[in-house]
Amino acid sequence: MAYNKVPLPVFQGGSGSASFTAYAPICGGTGTTSAWQSASTGFSTSGYVLTSTGSSSLPTFQASGGWDLLSTQTASSSASLSFNSLIVSSFVSYILFFQAIPATAGDTLNLTISNDNGVTYVTTGYQSGISSTPYDSATISNINTTSTTYLSAATSTTNGCFGVAYLSIPTNGAGFVCTGNTCFYANASSKISTANINAENTSTTMNAFKVSMSSGNISSGTFSLYGVSK
Incomplete structure (x- = not known):
């Protein structure tokens, strides 16, 4: 005044x-x-x-605080989709949604981390497993690997897979931890199945990652990455 x-x-x-x-x-x-x-x-x-x-x-x-949409990518006969320059200290964790990802029969959907912002990718040091169950059975099947992160088990060409993966970087800044859930049509039975995603790689620092199929291209589907603020 x-x-x-x-x-x-x-x-x-x-x-x-x-x-x-x-x-x-x-x-x-x-x-x-x-x-x-x-x-x-x-x-x-x-x-x-x-x-x-x-x-x-x-x-x-x-x-x-909350979720910030960092990137949405749509596959179109893509060998891989890369998420670079998105891993920053202002986020405590990341959430990756993927939907309608078809596969050549028997392929898995994989996530592979990078420590040089996508110039090269780390193919060792993982402890990754998928434990899946068909809709009409209590029998649990497991596949595991030390060379990448499984986001799905062997998937059929019918409808593909849908899911969410939570990515966190340990407080010491080394590597990453991944957990999540996926719903897919199993290649062996052609039955809808659900699976738990569990993986870690504490041998290196993650600052980028890519998604790809175990063989062939990602023909279609959408991936959306969110950052969770402090």
């Missing part, structure tokens, strides 16, 4: 300020000369939310 462009002092009922940041919220301030203050830190960044910083300072605009 001002009179003739001169801030009206607090003791006279003014704010002590001649102007405030346009569009920023006004908060109760501190001291005798700034009873009102603009909460403007981080204000100009689209998508940020107003966040309390405690009872002794102004709130600030910060990134909200």
Whole structure:
């Protein structure tokens, strides 16, 4: 509040300020000369939310926790799909959704990590297994490998596979851990089956990854990667 462009002092009922940041919220301030203050830190960044910083300072605009869509890729006779330059410290984990991924009969859908942002890919040091069950049986089948991460068991050409994989980087920054679930048509029985995804590779740091079939191309289907904020 001002009179003739001169801030009206607090003791006279003014704010002590001649102007405030346009569009920023006004908060109760501190001291005798700034009873009102603009909460403007981080204000100009689209998508940020107003966040309390405690009872002794102004709130600030910060990134909200939650999921951020980082990349969506659609396969079209693709040898592989790469997710590079997306693994950053502002995310604590990542979620990969995949849907309608058909396969040449007997192929598996694989995820392979990189430690040089996709220049080369790591093919050793994995402990990866898929435990699957047909819809009409309690019998559990397992396949495992040390050269990649299985996202599905042997899949038929009928409808392919759908699923979600959760990727986390250990607190020491080495390697990654993967868990998740997938639904697919088993190649051997042509029955709808569900499977648990379990994998880790703690021998190297992950900063990128690719998805591919065990042989041939990914003919179609969609992959969406989300980052989970702190």
